[in-house]
Amino acid sequence: MKRTRRRKTHNNDSIFPMTVDELKKLITGKFENNHDFEFSIYEHHGKKIAVFFISYQVKTDKVEDFLLKPLLSKQGEWTSKSILNEVPLDTGSTTETLETILEKLLIGEVFVYVENDVEIVSYVLLKKEHRQLSKPENETVVLGPQVAFTESLITNLNIIRWSIRSTDLVLEKLMVGKRSPREVRIVYMKSIANETDVNTMRQRIKDLEIDQLEDSTTLMQYIEDSSTTIFPQFYSTELPDRVAYTVSQGRIAVLVENSPTAILAPSTLFSFFESTEDLYMRWNVGSFLRILRFIAMFISVVLTPLYVAAVTYHYELIPLRELITLGQSRAVVPFPPIIEAIILEFLIELLREAGARLPTKVGQTIGIVGGVIIGQAVVQAGLTSSILIIVVALSALSSFTAPSYLMGTTIRVIRYPMILLAGMLGIIGIMFGLCFLLIHLLKMTSLGRPYLSPIYPFRWVDLNKVLFRLPANYQYKRFFSFRPKDLLRYNKSEAVKKQDIDE
Amino acid sequence: MDVNVKLKENLQIRAFYLFFIIVTIQVGVGIMGAPMYIFVEARQDSWVSIIIALLYILMVLFVMLLILNSYENADIFGIQVDIFGKWIGKILGTIYIVYFIFTFFSVLVTYIEVIQIFIFPKISPFFLGILLLLLVIYSIVGGIRVIVGVSFTFFVLSHWLLFLLYEPALRMDLTHFQPVFDASIIELLNGAKATSYTFMGFEILFIIYPYIQNKKQAKFPVYFGVFWSAMIVFIATVVAIGYFSPQQLEQLEWSVLSLFKIVTFPFIERFDYVVIAEWMMVALPTLILLMWGITRGVKRVYNIRQKTTLYIVSVLFLFGCSFITYHHVIINLISNVADVGFWLVYVYPFFLLPIIYVKKKWRQKQKESGKKS
Numbered sequence: 001m002k003r004t005r006r007r008k009t010h011n012n013d014s015i016f017p018m019t020v021d022e023l024k025k026l027i028t029g030k031f032e033n034n035h036d037f038e039f040s041i042y043e044h045h046g047k048k049i050a051v052f053f054i055s056y057q058v059k060t061d062k063v064e065d066f067l068l069k070p071l072l073s074k075q076g077e078w079t080s081k082s083i084l085n086e087v088p089l090d091t092g093s094t095t096e097t098l099e100t101i102l103e104k105l106l107i108g109e110v111f112v113y114v115e116n117d118v119e120i121v122s123y124v125l126l127k128k129e130h131r132q133l134s135k136p137e138n139e140t141v142v143l144g145p146q147v148a149f150t151e152s153l154i155t156n157l158n159i160i161r162w163s164i165r166s167t168d169l170v171l172e173k174l175m176v177g178k179r180s181p182r183e184v185r186i187v188y189m190k191s192i193a194n195e196t197d198v199n200t201m202r203q204r205i206k207d208l209e210i211d212q213l214e215d216s217t218t219l220m221q222y223i224e225d226s227s228t229t230i231f232p233q234f235y236s237t238e239l240p241d242r243v244a245y246t247v248s249q250g251r252i253a254v255l256v257e258n259s260p261t262a263i264l265a266p267s268t269l270f271s272f273f274e275s276t277e278d279l280y281m282r283w284n285v286g287s288f289l290r291i292l293r294f295i296a297m298f299i300s301v302v303l304t305p306l307y308v309a310a311v312t313y314h315y316e317l318i319p320l321r322e323l324i325t326l327g328q329s330r331a332v333v334p335f336p337p338i339i340e341a342i343i344l345e346f347l348i349e350l351l352r353e354a355g356a357r358l359p360t361k362v363g364q365t366i367g368i369v370g371g372v373i374i375g376q377a378v379v380q381a382g383l384t385s386s387i388l389i390i391v392v393a394l395s396a397l398s399s400f401t402a403p404s405y406l407m408g409t410t411i412r413v414i415r416y417p418m419i420l421l422a423g424m425l426g427i428i429g430i431m432f433g434l435c436f437l438l439i440h441l442l443k444m445t446s447l448g449r450p451y452l453s454p455i456y457p458f459r460w461v462d463l464n465k466v467l468f469r470l471p472a473n474y475q476y477k478r479f480f481s482f483r484p485k486d487l488l489r490y491n492k493s494e495a496v497k498k499q500d501i502d503e
Numbered sequence: 504m505d506v507n508v509k510l511k512e513n514l515q516i517r518a519f520y521l522f523f524i525i526v527t528i529q530v531g532v533g534i535m536g537a538p539m540y541i542f543v544e545a546r547q548d549s550w551v552s553i554i555i556a557l558l559y560i561l562m563v564l565f566v567m568l569l570i571l572n573s574y575e576n577a578d579i580f581g582i583q584v585d586i587f588g589k590w591i592g593k594i595l596g597t598i599y600i601v602y603f604i605f606t607f608f609s610v611l612v613t614y615i616e617v618i619q620i621f622i623f624p625k626i627s628p629f630f631l632g633i634l635l636l637l638l639v640i641y642s643i644v645g646g647i648r649v650i651v652g653v654s655f656t657f658f659v660l661s662h663w664l665l666f667l668l669y670e671p672a673l674r675m676d677l678t679h680f681q682p683v684f685d686a687s688i689i690e691l692l693n694g695a696k697a698t699s700y701t702f703m704g705f706e707i708l709f710i711i712y713p714y715i716q717n718k719k720q721a722k723f724p725v726y727f728g729v730f731w732s733a734m735i736v737f738i739a740t741v742v743a744i745g746y747f748s749p750q751q752l753e754q755l756e757w758s759v760l761s762l763f764k765i766v767t768f769p770f771i772e773r774f775d776y777v778v779i780a781e782w783m784m785v786a787l788p789t790l791i792l793l794m795w796g797i798t799r800g801v802k803r804v805y806n807i808r809q810k811t812t813l814y815i816v817s818v819l820f821l822f823g824c825s826f827i828t829y830h831h832v833i834i835n836l837i838s839n840v841a842d843v844g845f846w847l848v849y850v851y852p853f854f855l856l857p858i859i860y861v862k863k864k865w866r867q868k869q870k871e872s873g874k875k876s
Binding site for chain 1 (some may be wrong): 517519618622623626631634638641642645648649652653655656657660767769770771772773776777780781783784787
């Protein structure tokens, strides 16, 4: 019943047949003050033929060579059927309604209309400008592919297809945005990815009712599980090799048109500390680097607060010799430790922000001015103790080791409430903060999957993918916590087969 | 009230986590002072008392599991109503809830007192109460998944404290344990009874059991959990007896915390401060599980929303803990909880089991006679 009604309205919407002049009036009426809209009328065997397109959206030389030339040189009359049949272009289609015509016009199709015909023919001859592939800027790696996504969705899809040459790879297309729609692609392996996850992701994107989508990072914020938390719940990456690896492990990637970053879901807290480089390194070195990052994060969150707590309340914690040096250097400082620490943390944050906003050449100067000169001057002026400079620099440095820029920023922001707690309640305050963070992390989910897996819910078999790495013959399983359809990557018995001496 | 608990599939937990639940709820604040209480009763043979206590608890657990397994998917509140009828069952359920309330309160007050004694002598207990209760509320609102998660992660994150005992352990004087087997049976049993407060908490099994997904595998984690906490108390007591002289230990209220005073690192001088802060990770799971027991119990017995109970009870606790600040009141509270808890936790299951069996037989007979007639 519904379907028949829809078809009826569809037919009613058809604006054809009409004369070419009427059509010109109708379409140009929609494009007022738009000088790039080209509408040309040709006379061919006594029949008027209209050809129209938006000039910069279309490859004009192709229009001339492959459309206009055959069109005008043929002996005999044209109809829409014969155009589709005889013009040597393969992307032809017919349309009837005004709405679709306008839509197609915008994405760079060329329309051909023979007067008083019942439908209009269009060809995709779009021209899309895009920049060349370049090196990754935000997630730099030493080893592995040195290529980053660009703003062109087609280029990005092309890279992914070449990375995973499998018929299992699905690049599902969705449109998001009511006023100006934008193409979104869900990428997954249909024989591996968990179906519930794919459905959830598809549902969340489909349910979006927004006027327009700015970027993949905003899409990420729209579809995240919790919008109140400070932690990112999906991984945003510009590395195609990371996407390829993650997708082949059974997770889902989402690409957005005009966005050079892909979203990876579901993600765990630990995936934000994994670099693809861990995979390219030997397993023991990779494990070392990964553990190093976890320690760095802990230091980054806890070190400055500990300094504040110890110097404000618990002098007993500091060994005697260090206490003397600390006392000497703090003797001239007029502020309580909490103010001292916050000033310095703020200074570092300012330097980072200024360095990020300025052009690269100036940015370096800012680093030197800030790091060396101001740091030195602040201590000499007696505004902070020299030990605090070390502490703050160490924790700032640690926070930059996170492979994900989003997570690094989160970690740096968490530090401020921790410093305040330490200033108010000493070591008990720090403990309160840590407990709160842990409970908070336990509560969180990413695409409905626990954020802290495989630590909780505890999965022994997954630890070697997250906390550390093992040699390849132990990594024969995919990440079990995300329930992939196909758990095994390769045969275990072949992988762990051991030979006797001299065999 | 339904005797059996119906739960959604996704709310169930693996039996594996019972181990962590049992250990974290048993090892709370009690262990901080346990060695002294045991030592006063059983002297150098205190370690035997702990083993006796462990064996006895294993028996209690065996009985508890028998009780629970005689039903399909019931908790203690449902079982009591089934056995004793609606009124008496509800009263008994209320006793359980009240017992949980007092246990929670004693843990809260003790931890606040320890912070006051060791770190901040002048901090207001009201303020500390707010902090702890906030964390408790925050995790309970997250539901059973978060509660179990807290007990699991905090278990892992606080167990490194055990390794710090190596320092006092190296300085133990083994003559403190001689002569061996000097204490009489009565003294040993008294010593075992002195552990009752420390070992309390495993009765949470009565409430959380319906949540277990694979009940057939539940036995091992339960027994092993009790064994693990007994082992921790055992280690703490043995090290305390070996490290402190008998005269010292008799007067040391928080002997386990004092053990950590000797631990120093090149970068941290007094480690006991860190230990007391870290103890929040030991006390919190206990508090959270007890509070969950309270809210769950009230919901089962009186059908009141868990959130309502949670907020009301928390406010009451908050005011309670800011008023009770005298040490002797706290000690009294603990010993009262221990006395009542002893009967409720350690003795009551042995009475309950035969009643259940008799009632079951009786019901079967009735059914058969009903069929015949």
